[in-house]
Amino acid sequence: MAYQPYYSVTDWQNLPSQKTAVNRTNLIHAENGIKEADNRIVQLDAKKAEQALVNTMVKDVSVDTNTGVLTITLLNGTTKTYDLDIEKVVVNFDITDDDKLVLTLADGTQKIIDLTRFVYSVDSTSTISMQIVDRTITARIIDGSVTMAKLDAAIQTEFRQYMLDTQAARDTALQYQLYAKRYTLGDPSFPGSEIDNAKYYYEQTKTDAQASSQNAQLAADSAAVSTTQAGIATTKAAAATSAANSTAADVLTTTNKANVAAASEQVATQKAAAAGVSQTAAAQSATEASNSALQAKRYAVGGVAPEDPEDNAKWYWQQTKSLKNQVDAAAKIVVPQFYIDFSTGKLMSDTEAKGMEFWIENGKFYGEVTA
Numbered sequence: 001m002a003y004q005p006y007y008s009v010t011d012w013q014n015l016p017s018q019k020t021a022v023n024r025t026n027l028i029h030a031e032n033g034i035k036e037a038d039n040r041i042v043q044l045d046a047k048k049a050e051q052a053l054v055n056t057m058v059k060d061v062s063v064d065t066n067t068g069v070l071t072i073t074l075l076n077g078t079t080k081t082y083d084l085d086i087e088k089v090v091v092n093f094d095i096t097d098d099d100k101l102v103l104t105l106a107d108g109t110q111k112i113i114d115l116t117r118f119v120y121s122v123d124s125t126s127t128i129s130m131q132i133v134d135r136t137i138t139a140r141i142i143d144g145s146v147t148m149a150k151l152d153a154a155i156q157t158e159f160r161q162y163m164l165d166t167q168a169a170r171d172t173a174l175q176y177q178l179y180a181k182r183y184t185l186g187d188p189s190f191p192g193s194e195i196d197n198a199k200y201y202y203e204q205t206k207t208d209a210q211a212s213s214q215n216a217q218l219a220a221d222s223a224a225v226s227t228t229q230a231g232i233a234t235t236k237a238a239a240a241t242s243a244a245n246s247t248a249a250d251v252l253t254t255t256n257k258a259n260v261a262a263a264s265e266q267v268a269t270q271k272a273a274a275a276g277v278s279q280t281a282a283a284q285s286a287t288e289a290s291n292s293a294l295q296a297k298r299y300a301v302g303g304v305a306p307e308d309p310e311d312n313a314k315w316y317w318q319q320t321k322s323l324k325n326q327v328d329a330a331a332k333i334v335v336p337q338f339y340i341d342f343s344t345g346k347l348m349s350d351t352e353a354k355g356m357e358f359w360i361e362n363g364k365f366y367g368e369v370t371a
Contacts, residue, residue, distance in 0.1 A: 003040060007033035176290045183296035198300035201313035205320050212324040 010029065012020045020026065055076035062071045068086030073079045087107035094102045101113040122130035122137055127145045131138055148156055182190045186197040194200065294304050302312040 006036045172290075176293050179293040180296050183293060183300045196301060198296060198313050201300060201317045205313060205317040208317065208320045208324050212320060215324065215328050 010020060010026055055074065057075050058072055059075045060073040062073075063069070063084075064071070068084040070082040070084055071079055072082070087105060089106045090103045091106050092104040094104075095115070096102060099115045101115055103111040103113065105111070122132060124130045127142060127150070129140045129142050131140075148159065151159070178187060178189065181187050182193045183197055185199050186193040186195075188194075297304055300312060301314045
């Protein structure tokens with residue numbers, strides 16, 4: 001920091017003037033000025049540069065504009081020169097038609113630089129497409145070129161698990177499809193399924209229903225004959241008329257059962273058709289195939305839903321077969337022809353009753369089917 005003026009001079013006056021007397025105030029003022037000057041001399045001495053250091057400082061600098069040599073003269077008289085090589089400074093440049101940069105130096109020499117050395121070439125691969133547009137290099141992944149090997153290990157593991165899950169679902173769907181076919185149409189890979197499927201029970205039900213219908217017709221014909229015979233017997237005895245009417249009622253019951261068997265055939269046909277539709281649905285997905293297989297099994301043999309024991313093709317076939325047996329038994333009934341022997345007063349018959357028994361008890365006529 002530069003020093004500022006500190007001491008002011010006293011305008012001393014000679015006697016007889018009393019304005020500048022030599023007294024304590026004026027003397028102290030002079031003392032303070034001397035002290036401040038002493039302090040400043042001490043500080044300047046402490047901060048002064050050594051002569052050896054000062055001698056190394058630059059005294060003068062000159063430049064030869066022709067040679068570009070810089071001359072530095074120090075305080076101690078020594079000089080140092082530096083060649084700035086201004087003759088190597090580029091004073092002009094040009095670009096040739098073959099992309100060459102020509103630099104002209106101050107000394108007239110030329111330097112030629114191939115600009116292609118500053119251009120970077122790019123190569124595309126089967127996975128990455130490289131291109132340069134307006135000196136901008138871009139890279140693009142070619143669609144469909146990334147293989148499994150290029151994916152992250154975690155993604156590869158996830159994809160492989162998806163593949164395994166898909167294969168397992170496919171195998172399960174094929175298995176359900178086999179089961180649907182087994183319970184619908186039967187399959188050679190399941191021993192015994194050729195006589196344990198919806199189609200088989202449908203065919204059996206249809207055959208038994210046709211036989212039941214024929215037997216019902218025969219029974220109806222027999223009932224018509226029996227009714228005629230009962231009419232003749234009625235003219236002979238009131239008791240015989242009552243027995244014939246009872247027989248006709250039994251035949252009517254048998255006919256109703258035959259009609260029930262025919263209705264059972266239609267229901268079995270619908271259930272079998274539903275089972276056939278489930279086979280087509282089974283091919284759509286593993287879940288639908290499983291449900292279709294269970295439905296096929298339910299309508300074929302039961303064992304899936306609580307109502308299955310009395311709602312499947314097998315049960316309807318068994319019911320139809322049972323009704324068929326009843327109709328067959330009714331068809332074998334032969335109603336005898338009755339007449340009264342007026343000479344003896346007894347009820348007589350000229351034919352042997354088959355499947356029925358008749359008797360008189362306490363003056364009443366009774367009949368019972370035995371077969």
